[in-house]
Amino acid sequence: MTTPPWTVRDSTYPLLDRWIRVRADDCATAAGVRVAPYYVLEFPDFVHVLAETVSGQIVLVRQYRHGIGASSLELPGGVMDPGESDILVTAARELREETGFFGGRLDPVVSLSVDPARYANRVHLVRAVGVGAGPAAPEADEAIEVVLVNRDEAIQLALSGAILNAAHAGFLLIGLTRR
């Protein structure tokens, strides 16, 4: 048994602006069942950074997240800017803007999806080893607390449910467990 793709007969954009692009597809499954409208969210790719300082600490950020309406302890990162095509460039930029940490050696780890049923984009994990501290430069609407933890604390935070973002819990466990 396979899981063949759907065919798309027509697409419209019922909601489209700078911050969100919602596509509505008129689809047919491989078995010929019509699925319409099927909504797909088109965001730029997301990039998050598992950064380890020169003294071996993991760099996390705590910030208010308005979707869930609560504070969230996460990996630094964000969306790829227009014109950015290298995830390592986005990773280094977001890490520095949000936390001030910079430099070190950056490597791509894995590219997954936050929600393959609804999101068209990818979320990339970048590992940064040996980053050094510097001044942060957050956006005007960002209030970001930098939280440094050691490797075992980071794993326990992910396993315990203290990392609210399920993808980030996964990224922490993938990045810290599989080396």
Place this chain on the structure above:
Amino acid sequence: MTTPPWTVRDSTYPLLDRWIRVRADDCATAAGVRVAPYYVLEFPDFVHVLAETVSGQIVLVRQYRHGIGASSLELPGGVMDPGESDILVTAARELREETGFFGGRLDPVVSLSVDPARYANRVHLVRAVGVGAGPAAPEADEAIEVVLVNRDEAIQLALSGAILNAAHAGFLLIGLTRR
């Protein structure tokens, strides 16, 4: 330093139907910076099941996911139906519909968020131990392949990036590592 919530001055729904609810909030951060519109996606809560058969195998499902436009190997699960308020009921229903497996002992593991910046809902992980095989009853638009793997294989799938859904990779590693 804290990460205080934003205040919402006004909310509208620029896209609202059976399958999607997009809320647009006119917000102010604690520092008084206006953020408008800020889009929030209101879905019912999601429930996913880490099910272990009576012979100790983990029950995964492979299905086409139209958001990303690719096949995805995932934990069984779905959205809570209207009127469902018990995540164990949703877990048992989705597991049986998608895979045919049923019974066993169900326990909640952790409740996280797929995307706390954009999603208002929660995603719940339920552990099911000792489930038995039966006939599946998928929806008309679902073509689901059941994939049984052992515990170590499941962990390796999550660590390797073969589980495309980052939250599900996290759930597998949380559910299988922290016992």
